[in-house]
Amino acid sequence: MSGAFDAALGEGPEFDRIRRLAARWRERAHGLGDDCAFLEAGGETLAVSVDLAVEGVHFRREWLTPAEIGYRAAAAALSDLAAVAAEPMALLLSLGLPVGEDEATVQALADGVGDAAADAGAVIVGGDLSRADQLVVGCCVIGRAPSAVRRVGARPGDRLVVTGALGGPLTALTAWEAGEEPDAEARVRFARPAPRHVAARFLAAHRARAMIDLSDGLAGDVGHLLAASAVGAALWVERIPVLHAAASCAARLGEPPWRFAARSGEEYELLAALPSDVADAELAQAPVPVAVIGVVEAEPGVRASDAGRAVVLPPGYDHFRPA
Amino acid sequence: MSGAFDAALGEGPEFDRIRRLAARWRERAHGLGDDCAFLEAGGETLAVSVDLAVEGVHFRREWLTPAEIGYRAAAAALSDLAAVAAEPMALLLSLGLPVGEDEATVQALADGVGDAAADAGAVIVGGDLSRADQLVVGCCVIGRAPSAVRRVGARPGDRLVVTGALGGPLTALTAWEAGEEPDAEARVRFARPAPRHVAARFLAAHRARAMIDLSDGLAGDVGHLLAASAVGAALWVERIPVLHAAASCAARLGEPPWRFAARSGEEYELLAALPSDVADAELAQAPVPVAVIGVVEAEPGVRASDAGRAVVLPPGYDHFRPA
Numbered sequence: 001m002s003g004a005f006d007a008a009l010g011e012g013p014e015f016d017r018i019r020r021l022a023a024r025w026r027e028r029a030h031g032l033g034d035d036c037a038f039l040e041a042g043g044e045t046l047a048v049s050v051d052l053a054v055e056g057v058h059f060r061r062e063w064l065t066p067a068e069i070g071y072r073a074a075a076a077a078l079s080d081l082a083a084v085a086a087e088p089m090a091l092l093l094s095l096g097l098p099v100g101e102d103e104a105t106v107q108a109l110a111d112g113v114g115d116a117a118a119d120a121g122a123v124i125v126g127g128d129l130s131r132a133d134q135l136v137v138g139c140c141v142i143g144r145a146p147s148a149v150r151r152v153g154a155r156p157g158d159r160l161v162v163t164g165a166l167g168g169p170l171t172a173l174t175a176w177e178a179g180e181e182p183d184a185e186a187r188v189r190f191a192r193p194a195p196r197h198v199a200a201r202f203l204a205a206h207r208a209r210a211m212i213d214l215s216d217g218l219a220g221d222v223g224h225l226l227a228a229s230a231v232g233a234a235l236w237v238e239r240i241p242v243l244h245a246a247a248s249c250a251a252r253l254g255e256p257p258w259r260f261a262a263r264s265g266e267e268y269e270l271l272a273a274l275p276s277d278v279a280d281a282e283l284a285q286a287p288v289p290v291a292v293i294g295v296v297e298a299e300p301g302v303r304a305s306d307a308g309r310a311v312v313l314p315p316g317y318d319h320f321r322p323a
Numbered sequence: 324m325s326g327a328f329d330a331a332l333g334e335g336p337e338f339d340r341i342r343r344l345a346a347r348w349r350e351r352a353h354g355l356g357d358d359c360a361f362l363e364a365g366g367e368t369l370a371v372s373v374d375l376a377v378e379g380v381h382f383r384r385e386w387l388t389p390a391e392i393g394y395r396a397a398a399a400a401l402s403d404l405a406a407v408a409a410e411p412m413a414l415l416l417s418l419g420l421p422v423g424e425d426e427a428t429v430q431a432l433a434d435g436v437g438d439a440a441a442d443a444g445a446v447i448v449g450g451d452l453s454r455a456d457q458l459v460v461g462c463c464v465i466g467r468a469p470s471a472v473r474r475v476g477a478r479p480g481d482r483l484v485v486t487g488a489l490g491g492p493l494t495a496l497t498a499w500e501a502g503e504e505p506d507a508e509a510r511v512r513f514a515r516p517a518p519r520h521v522a523a524r525f526l527a528a529h530r531a532r533a534m535i536d537l538s539d540g541l542a543g544d545v546g547h548l549l550a551a552s553a554v555g556a557a558l559w560v561e562r563i564p565v566l567h568a569a570a571s572c573a574a575r576l577g578e579p580p581w582r583f584a585a586r587s588g589e590e591y592e593l594l595a596a597l598p599s600d601v602a603d604a605e606l607a608q609a610p611v612p613v614a615v616i617g618v619v620e621a622e623p624g625v626r627a628s629d630a631g632r633a634v635v636l637p638p639g640y641d642h643f644r645p646a
Contacts (some may be wrong), residue, residue, distance in 0.1 A: 017426075017429065017452060018450070018452060020426070020429075020430065021429070021430070021433045021450075024430055024433050024434060024437065025433065025437045025447055028437045028440060028441050028446060028447055029437070029446065029447035029448070034449075036449070037413065037415060037448035037449035038448075039369075039412065039413055039448070039465060041364040041365055041367045041369055041467070042364055042365025042366045042367030043365045043366075044364045044365030044367075046362075046364055046369075048413070048415060048448070048449065048463070048465065049415070049449060049451075050415045050416075050417045050449065050450060050451050050461065050463050051417075051451050052417045052418075052419060052451050052452075052453040052455075052459070052461065053453075054419055054453050054454065054455045054459075056456070057453055057454045057455065058453070089362065090360065090362055090371070092360060092371060092372070092373045092463065093373075094373045094374075094375045094417075094461050095375075096375060096377055096459065103340075103343070106340065106343075106344070107343065107344070107347055110344045110347050110348065111347060114347065114348045114351045117351060118351050123351065124348055124351055125360035125361075125362070125371070126357075126359070126360035126371065126372060126373065127341070127344075127373060128372075128373050128374050128375050129340060129341060129375075130375040130376075130377050130380055130381070131377065131380045132375075132377045132380065132457070132459065133379070133456050133457050134455070134456050134457075136375070136377075136419065136455065136459055138373065138375065138417050138461045140371070140373050140415065140463040142362060142371065144364070
């Protein structure tokens with residue numbers, strides 16, 4: 001959620017709601033609008049974020065193993081640290097458990113959270129347990145942010161880049177919702193997402209001026225990043241990196257692969273604005289593939305084109321929008 | 324949740340569960356067992372805690388206004404900072420909201436969280452929203468802890484003291500469960516609890532060696548504090564401060580007032596062990612009444628007596644125990 005949160009927040013009912021809450025809090029709240037909150041302590045800057053994963057909203061037990069539910073919930077929170085190029089330190093876990101929840105399930109879920117924390121270099125330092133009607137996994141993550149990259153800061157002329165390949169989570173969801181088992185490559189993107197901590201530090205070291213993770217999907221988050229910076233962009237959708245399995249799924253749906261990939265949420269890849277003099281040869285050294293998908297422009301709004309032909313971005317991913 | 328968390332955690336199914344999780348995490352977790360986790364940043368010590376309030380478990384909408392639900396959830400989390408004598412800095416709010424939740428309810432709940440944060444001197448810096456089947460209010464709180472007081476540290480001969488007067492929350496719950504409107508004094512203890520931040524700093528300044536808040540009730544938390552310190556105590560139950568309304572309620576139930584007060588949970592008062600040379604005259608200067616209710620002894624276990632006659636403490640308050 002920034003001081004100028006009205007600009008930093010994007011569109012959609014969830015963001016409207018946060019905006020209304022922030023307006024309500026007035027001087028009681030500040031810093032809302034980024035992937036993380038920033039705190040100063042002893043001359044160091046810490047980044048903090050909370051993320052809630054709720055059964056039936058973010059995951060279903062028929063789809064994921066308990067270990068995957070835990071891993072995914074923790075990775076989603078840790079990705080907020082990657083989005084600001086912070087180094088993960090600590091995780092606190094809030095678990096809401098139905099009465100009589102099977103002990104093996106709880107232990108496996110804890111293993112998943114522990115694996116995600118260990119993979120990111122974070123230590124579990126605390127937590128809280130409660131009864132709940134459905135499984136609720138809340139993760140609070142804290143990292144050191146000596147050179148935080150925020151949503152605000154993109155300038156006209158900057159190159160817009162995205163890490164990895166998109167569309168995996170939506171491919172997995174599409175299969176599950178059709179009662180099918182997803183393609184393995186797509187499934188792992190949903191079940192065991194890899195927050196881009198190393199790539200985030202690479203991009204920060206290459207003077208990233210603004211950055212965001214794609215938890216709301218590229219179509220949603222490109223708007224959030226640009227709005228925060230009060231700029232717009234030309235977006236070349238034919239350059240959006242699409243996961244192989246996602247392209248196949250899009251073809252079956254009769255949808256352009258770029259469009260399918262752009263509306264896939266909870267990607268946990270990074271979108272960043274880099275100065276125009278960061279060369280392709282430098283980007284080729286990144287720890288994961290980095291694709292240049294557009295250029296920042298002064299005029300607000302996204303002007304998307306497919307090989308020169310104007311196209312319209314789909315809406316972003318929003319948990320509050322009725323399915 | 325401490326390195327020596329096996330000792331620091333108390334008894335009951337919730338604590339067994341946390342112990343099993345911590346055993347599972349092994350070297351991936353540390354510091355579990357206190358009211359807060361402690362992080363070092365730039366030479367400063369920060370205390371962090373998360374607390375989950377779930378509809379139907381921690382509150383019912385028939386009992387509390389939305390603003391009270393928000394205030395109580397935030398105050399419960401902030402009380403963890405008081406328990407370690409940390410100075411509140413920041414709060415992050417995770418809200419799980421049923422589909423179609425009334426906007427006025429959400430705004431009032433936000434007001435309650437904002438009021439509790441402001442009362443404690445904390446600023447709301449971030450949050451997350453999700454759909455959920457029931458109202459879920461998760462608060463992550465962060466404070467500065469230059470002179471943290473932990474659960475471990477009580478020594479034989481220390482005076483055991485408690486702040487305020489106990490029994491209010493259980494008095495309110497007893498009335499609501501009987502379909503009655505609670506006494507106003509008791510109701511406010513449940514609906515708008517006042518975390519003891521100023522009292523915590525007073526006790527820390529008076530060399531408190533160990534401290535805990537009474538979220539699990541005196542009967543539960545005295546065991547947690549003593550177990551963490553690997554000591555026991557003599558507890559003089561006739562000295563337990565009982566709220567007037569609670570004494571009346573206990574009388575109606577035919578239960579000794581001290582027993583009723585000791586099993587009342589979510590009190591958010593403080594229990595501390597002070598060196599024996601901290602005099603009554605000094606304690607009389609405290610910002611809230613502080614009662615001496617016992618003395619720490621080397622032998623583990625609690626030896627409770629009522630005016631010299633041995634009595635048995637009731638079990639502590641535990642959300643995992645079926646109602």
